[in-house]
Amino acid sequence: MATTTGVNSDLAKERNNSTFDVEELSNFIYRGPEKVKRRRYLHNLATKDPFFRKFKPWAFQTREEQYEICLQKHLYINKKCKELNLTEPVDKFFYTEAAAPHENSPIGLHTVMFIPTIEKQGTEEQKKRWLPLAESLKMIGTYAQTEMGHGTFIRGLETTATYDPRTREFILNSPTITSMKYWPGNLGKTTNHCLVMAQLYTQGKNCGIHMFMVQIRDLETHMPLAGIEVGDIGPKFGYGTNDNGFLRLSNVRIPRENMLMRYSKVLEDGTYVKPPNAKIAYGSMVLVRAAIVTDAARALAQACVISIRYSAVRRQTEVSPGGEEAQIIDYQTQQYRLFPLLATSYAMYFAGRFMYDFYLKTTAEIEGGNLDSMPQLHAISAGLKAFSSWMCSAGVETCRLCCGGHGYSHASGLPKIYIDVVPGCTYEGENNVMMLQVARFLMKMYGKLQNGEALPTFMQYMSTDLNKKSCMTEEVALNCLVMAYEHRAARMIRDAAASMEKLVQSGKSPVEAWNGSTVMLTWAAIAHCHAFVTKLFVETVVKSRMDSKVQSALTSLCKLYAVHGIVENLGGFIQDQFFDSKQVKILQKKLMQLLAEIRPNAVAFVDAFDYPDEVLQSCLGRYDGQVYQALYDYAKSSPMNEKEVLDSYYKYIKPAQNGKYQQYSKL
Numbered sequence: 001m002a003t004t005t006g007v008n009s010d011l012a013k014e015r016n017n018s019t020f021d022v023e024e025l026s027n028f029i030y031r032g033p034e035k036v037k038r039r040r041y042l043h044n045l046a047t048k049d050p051f052f053r054k055f056k057p058w059a060f061q062t063r064e065e066q067y068e069i070c071l072q073k074h075l076y077i078n079k080k081c082k083e084l085n086l087t088e089p090v091d092k093f094f095y096t097e098a099a100a101p102h103e104n105s106p107i108g109l110h111t112v113m114f115i116p117t118i119e120k121q122g123t124e125e126q127k128k129r130w131l132p133l134a135e136s137l138k139m140i141g142t143y144a145q146t147e148m149g150h151g152t153f154i155r156g157l158e159t160t161a162t163y164d165p166r167t168r169e170f171i172l173n174s175p176t177i178t179s180m181k182y183w184p185g186n187l188g189k190t191t192n193h194c195l196v197m198a199q200l201y202t203q204g205k206n207c208g209i210h211m212f213m214v215q216i217r218d219l220e221t222h223m224p225l226a227g228i229e230v231g232d233i234g235p236k237f238g239y240g241t242n243d244n245g246f247l248r249l250s251n252v253r254i255p256r257e258n259m260l261m262r263y264s265k266v267l268e269d270g271t272y273v274k275p276p277n278a279k280i281a282y283g284s285m286v287l288v289r290a291a292i293v294t295d296a297a298r299a300l301a302q303a304c305v306i307s308i309r310y311s312a313v314r315r316q317t318e319v320s321p322g323g324e325e326a327q328i329i330d331y332q333t334q335q336y337r338l339f340p341l342l343a344t345s346y347a348m349y350f351a352g353r354f355m356y357d358f359y360l361k362t363t364a365e366i367e368g369g370n371l372d373s374m375p376q377l378h379a380i381s382a383g384l385k386a387f388s389s390w391m392c393s394a395g396v397e398t399c400r401l402c403c404g405g406h407g408y409s410h411a412s413g414l415p416k417i418y419i420d421v422v423p424g425c426t427y428e429g430e431n432n433v434m435m436l437q438v439a440r441f442l443m444k445m446y447g448k449l450q451n452g453e454a455l456p457t458f459m460q461y462m463s464t465d466l467n468k469k470s471c472m473t474e475e476v477a478l479n480c481l482v483m484a485y486e487h488r489a490a491r492m493i494r495d496a497a498a499s500m501e502k503l504v505q506s507g508k509s510p511v512e513a514w515n516g517s518t519v520m521l522t523w524a525a526i527a528h529c530h531a532f533v534t535k536l537f538v539e540t541v542v543k544s545r546m547d548s549k550v551q552s553a554l555t556s557l558c559k560l561y562a563v564h565g566i567v568e569n570l571g572g573f574i575q576d577q578f579f580d581s582k583q584v585k586i587l588q589k590k591l592m593q594l595l596a597e598i599r600p601n602a603v604a605f606v607d608a609f610d611y612p613d614e615v616l617q618s619c620l621g622r623y624d625g626q627v628y629q630a631l632y633d634y635a636k637s638s639p640m641n642e643k644e645v646l647d648s649y650y651k652y653i654k655p656a657q658n659g660k661y662q663q664y665s666k667l
């Protein structure tokens with residue numbers, strides 16, 4: 001029986017029954033006790049600060065209030081980060097996730113893309129000129145690339161920047177309705193500057209897309225400048241806190257020095273100087289793609305915390321007539337939906353950790369003049385961004401469904417997480433498009449393999465003998481699981497390449513052959529990402545040093561991730577008889593065993609993510625499990641309940657009950 005104060009007794013029992021020390025696992029997830037301590041310190045600073053608690057809950061705010069309240073929170077965060085000298089991105093990330101959880105910042109693009117683009121693409125002189133203004137928020141900017149007509153195909157952008165050597169200025173124009181910038185975050189009402197991606201024309205030639213700093217609003221009055229039409233694009237699926245905007249430029253002149261010229265240049269006479277690699281201008285997108293992996297993992301982890309704690313507290317249906325109602329977490333179907341997602345959240349966290357490290361290492365090389373790893377960085381970041389945002393968004397929705405009716409209420413906290421994470425499938429490159437970029441890289445690697453050239457380490461699995469069968473036995477060893485994923489990916493890469501080859505042989509052009517094979521190419525890219533993430537998870541649990549009980553529990557979770565992925569995608573694994581039917585049965589049986597094995601640790605696994613209640617903002621995911629009292633309090637706090645009888649009763653219901661409908665004819 002659940003008590004109404006203290007920790008819910010079912011939840012308390014769960015915590016007593018776990019096989020490992022939760023603190024040890026938190027230490028492993030966040031890379032050591034010092035880092036856990038630091039993260040808690042930052043969370044505490046935010047959650048205990050009365051400033052963040054003075055506003056009404058997000059779900060009860062109008063769109064305008066969402067924007068205004070979130071703006072105040074983020075300006076305050078900005079001020080506090082300076083006062084507290086929080087300069088490390090990881091520190092800012094933890095402080096912010098607790099201060100304004102899943103509330104997309106009205107100055108977010110300024111921090112995440114505007115400043116980093118100046119830092120990475122600006123000359124020393126430009127950095128000196130703009131960064132102090134940007135840091136002090138005198139300049140507030142965004143990354144204005146997408147247009148109404150083009151988001152994916154950025155070479156097709158229509159905005160023009162034409163160099164005028166007489167005045168040494170660029171003239172910016174939005175020549176058509178489809179060329180207007182559309183979607184950039186914070187553009188509508190907040191920013192006074194934009195980094196505009198535009199087609200550069202000089203000496204009568206188109207030199208491709210480049211970045212230009214454009215002031216759009218007066219620095220004193222904040223009114224749009226001459227030649228600028230700008231505004232908010234209106235309500236969206238989510239992101240109500242963010243003024244995604246539109247922008248039309250009509251003959252806007254900016255000085256030559258406002259083109260970002262670290263790599264490409266336009267000299268005073270209009271001579272164009274090429275960058276060392278044209279795609280270096282895409283660097284800011286790569287940064288955010290890399291960050292999205294951790295962002296998506298965090299969303300799924302929080303959804304799992306909510307849904308798994310709630311499943312331990314919620315009882316539904318007597319299992320035998322007259323008996324006690326079962327905790328819903330004991331239903332195998334509930335476990336089958338939730339535990340693989342729990343495993344996925346860990347897999348994605350480790351992928352996010354890897355991605356961030358790899359990004360830092362590779363960009364340091366690029367800045368040092370070695371561009372060799374750019375294609376790998378692009379392929380890995382595009383693939384992991386797409387794979388993680390797909391898996392985590394779908395996972396958050398499943399977590400919501402697993403909470404039954406209460407999952408549909410904002411009281412669960414789950415809709416807020418979902419609408420924050422799901423646009424990650426679209427922004428920074430629509431996921432299917434990103435997977436096709438991965439496929440392009442894979443086809444290149446396949447070509448190298450055919451020519452006997454060396455492959456990067458993470459692609460060497462492609463040379464596997466595809467006639468080999470699985471080594472899977474009853475033990476279900478981790479190395480056999482990894483081998484299965486790599487086998488499937490290698491075969492799908494070969495099949496996609498064969499499909500293109502066949503089309504070419506039938507007389508199609510390479511482009512037609514590509515377009516006729518994009519579904520198979522996408523399958524191959526997804527299989528490659530799945531293999532990459534699985535191998536990373538396995539290596540993390542096998543090779544890292546950690547407490548032995550944690551290692552044993554995490555190994556089960558890792559196995560579940562791998563086995564579940566095979567069982568759910570069986571067709572791809574048995575198409576070439578890699579597994580025989582006996583091995584398939586072994587895997588299905590193992591899946592059920594793993595669900596049972598993970599069951600006693602499910603709550604401990606989510607507790608280890610160490611998200612305070614103030615971050616989760618969920619009546620269902622509370623640490624103490626007092627969900628029913630919380631739901632009741634939430635309902636009572638609804639503005640709809642401020643009056644016992646609403647004005648609408650007298651205006652509409654009462655007259656209707658008396659058969660009076662005249663008020664409608666007045667309309």
Ligand SMILES: CC/C=C\C/C=C\C/C=C\C/C=C\C/C=C\C/C=C\CC/C=C/C(=O)SCCNC(=O)CCNC(=O)[C@H](O)C(C)(C)COP(=O)(O)OP(=O)(O)OC[C@H]1O[C@@H](n2cnc3c(N)ncnc32)[C@H](O)[C@@H]1OP(=O)(O)O
Pocket residue numbers: 089090093108112143145146151152153154155185279280282283285286288291292294295356374375378426427428429430433437440441444
């Ligand atoms: C614990 C965590 C701690 C700290 C966190 C740290 C920091 C905090 C930072 C972030 C904050 C946290 C979380 C983020 C969460 C949310 C984000 C918030 C807001 C998001 C706002 C959204 C913004 C946007 O959406 S901006 C617009 C984005 N737009 C796109 O992505 C467009 C997609 N399209 C493209 O990228 C391209 O058009 C393309 C599809 C790649 C094709 O390009 P193109 O036509 O030029 O290509 P070609 O066909 O000519 O050539 C292909 C060729 O180019 C190579 N290529 C392509 N891109 C790259 C690249 N980037 N690098 C290297 N090479 C590239 C490609 O491989 C081909 O090469 P080959 O020819 O050799 O095959």
Ligand SMILES: Cc1cc2nc3c(=O)[nH]c(=O)nc-3n(C[C@H](O)[C@H](O)[C@H](O)COP(=O)(O)OP(=O)(O)OC[C@H]3O[C@@H](n4cnc5c(N)ncnc54)[C@H](O)[C@@H]3O)c2cc1C
Pocket residue numbers: 109142143144145146149150151152153182183184185239244423426427428429430431432433436
């Ligand atoms: C919340 C949010 C915030 C955003 N913030 C910003 C921002 O700050 N700055 C900015 O510049 N932009 C921003 N964007 C825009 C975003 O980057 C684009 O929407 C995104 O890149 C997708 O482009 P698109 O809208 O043109 O989609 P489209 O390309 O029109 O996609 C539509 C469909 O066509 C398919 N498709 C398109 N091309 C291909 C292809 N070559 N092969 C196969 N299929 C294809 C896609 O897979 C998709 O299914 C934001 C978008 C959102 C939703």
